[in-house]
Amino acid sequence: MTKYEQIFENNRQWVAEHKANDALFFERLAGGQQPEYLYIGCSDSRVPTNEIMGLGAGEVFVHRNIANLVVNADLNVMSVINYAVRHLQVRHIVVCGHYQCGGVKAAMQSEDLGILNPWLRNIRDVYRLHKEELNLITDEAQRYDRLVELNVQEQCINVIKTAAVQQSYIKDGYPTVHGWVFDIHNGLLKDLKIDFEHILHEIQEIYDLTGQGVKINK
Numbered sequence: 001m002t003k004y005e006q007i008f009e010n011n012r013q014w015v016a017e018h019k020a021n022d023a024l025f026f027e028r029l030a031g032g033q034q035p036e037y038l039y040i041g042c043s044d045s046r047v048p049t050n051e052i053m054g055l056g057a058g059e060v061f062v063h064r065n066i067a068n069l070v071v072n073a074d075l076n077v078m079s080v081i082n083y084a085v086r087h088l089q090v091r092h093i094v095v096c097g098h099y100q101c102g103g104v105k106a107a108m109q110s111e112d113l114g115i116l117n118p119w120l121r122n123i124r125d126v127y128r129l130h131k132e133e134l135n136l137i138t139d140e141a142q143r144y145d146r147l148v149e150l151n152v153q154e155q156c157i158n159v160i161k162t163a164a165v166q167q168s169y170i171k172d173g174y175p176t177v178h179g180w181v182f183d184i185h186n187g188l189l190k191d192l193k194i195d196f197e198h199i200l201h202e203i204q205e206i207y208d209l210t211g212q213g214v215k216i217n218k
């Protein structure tokens with residue numbers, strides 16, 4: 001059996017295991033989804049979303065791209081956020097970066113990367129916003145690690161800027177937005193503990209899309 005064919009064998013085993021544990025598993029899956037989480041992460045193959053969160057089918061709505069970016073003109077990520085918030089009514093949105101991110105590293109090279117230039121430019125913008133802090137870190141590996149964290153933080157802010165998140169939070173009190181980093185060296189998730197309420201208040205000075213002209217009430 002080739003590696004490719006093995007995938008279908010794996011799949012049949014996966015089906016059999018789930019049916020053995022729960023005869024109605026796939027009936028329920030076909031019935032619809034109600035995930036509590038939206039996960040926005042990097043496409044890197046070393047960060048398997050469901051596995052690291054210990055969640056199964058139907059439990060997390062997923063969007064992945066190079067370097068887990070939330071770009072306001074990207075119809076793809078904006079559609080995912082909009083659908084997850086307005087229709088699935090997810091309670092939590094997670095932006096998850098990871099150390100050793102090739103996208104983050106590539107963004108900081110003095111090199112023309114073609115079609116990747118406009119995409120990775122967003123990471124250079126993160127660097128520019130946090131230049132003072134980053135330039136003080138003399139160890140290059142540590143500087144990249146910090147840039148990974150700051151990139152997650154900035155992408156969380158971009159999620160909070162969306163009308164869907166602002167409006168849903170005022171109306172229903174959710175979703176809240178979280179920033180995580182997956183540590184490829186030990187497999188652990190690190191919660192950056194971004195201050196969602198504080199960021200929401202801060203950005204609403206300029207990015208308020210609630211149409212109410214009021215601050216969020218706790």
Ligand SMILES: [Zn+2]
Nearest residue numbers: 042044101102
């Ligand atoms: Zn990555």
